[in-house]
Ligand code: PGA
């Protein structure tokens with residue numbers, strides 16, 4: 001079905017950090033409207049596609065996106081208006097061609113992504129189908145591949161998402177041993193509540209960081225895991241069989257390029273080699289039900305990554321975020337060199353939905369799992385909830401159980417699950433870490 005774009009409009013709105021971001025609206029000739037907003041990271045991978053910002057210090061400390069807005073309303077509008085597109089891929093290809101650079105430096109990946117996302121929403125409206133079904137079809141999958149994802153919930157924040165000194169950026173709970181998404185969500189939320197009470201009782205701060213997790217100044221990274229395990233036990237859930245743990249170390253943020261060491265600064269300065277970090281992860285695995293480690297090593301430290309994968313890969317999900325930046329060429333290298341075994345999927349690291357889905361398909365062909373992910377700077381946009389269900393990838397990382405921009409995705413997943421059940425076509429919950 002060919003689709004003609006009749007209106008295209010970009011505007012500057014705010015994200016969850018109060019930083020400007022792009023919102024795009026597309027109207028098709030049949031009146032279907034699609035609207036979407038673009039997320040933004042803080043611990044960005046070096047090789048991510050370009051996020052275009054105005055750099056005008058008089059507006060939003062240089063973080064405005066008026067140039068991206070102009071790119072949508074002028075250049076892109078000129079090229080797309082009244083044109084007909086048979087599917088999302090043909091629109092994305094056209095955007096890639098207009099930009100013409102590998103990292104989307106001319107128009108900005110945020111600009112291009114805004115249009116790609118809005119068009120996907122408009123298509124779903126036009127076809128009167130749920131967005132996840134559009135993704136399912138575009139990935140060449142069947143409805144039997146749909147699944148509700150296991151959530152990876154970042155309930156304790158450190159790294160650049162907090163100012164508590166902990167090096168590890170995300171301490172996540174993974175409620176996987178449940179039969180529905182809503183049960184998994186409830187369990188995670190109860191743990192979050194118990195953790196809050198525990199922190200409060202021990203006179204730690206219960207203020208939250210960028211992704212809605214608590215950000216207390218704990219004595220050590222390990223103490224974070226200890227407290228989380230206690231909160232899980234207090235909630236009455238079984239550690240390991242029902243709820244496991246995951247980390248996003250985001251180690252590029254404390255990797256010292258000159259010395260090639262990992263600098264742990266909290267409480268006491270320690271310079272660690274990649275090999276010592278691997279031993280640290282093994283130690284954590286022996287003590288806690290740790291099922292997934294993201295960016296355990298620096299994005300350019302491929303040699304040590306290979307060692308990590310060899311030693312921990314068989315027993316642990318090793319996720320490449322900054323390492324792969326959702327781009328096929330880095331995943332191809334990973335496959336070739338046997339590095340990591342899962343890909344973090346962030347739509348704005350690559351800049352179009354079609355390329356995102358290609359990366360996921362490449363991964364699954366080579367048994368690399370995909371984890372669909374938000375960014376630390378988010379909006380109320382819920383596209384990623386649909387991408388997780390439609391792709392059937394089995395996992396979503398969308399923050400903690402507080403802050404509207406995080407719960408927006410969880411709530412959309414609840415709607416998807418409940419509606420499918422009501423229609424008599426339930427979508428199965430994927431236990432991504434069956435014990
Ligand atoms: P970011 O962090 O969005 O700030 O890059 C998320 C992550 O590292 O997974």
Ligand code: ZN
Nearest residue numbers: 248250294321
């Ligand atoms: Zn990450």
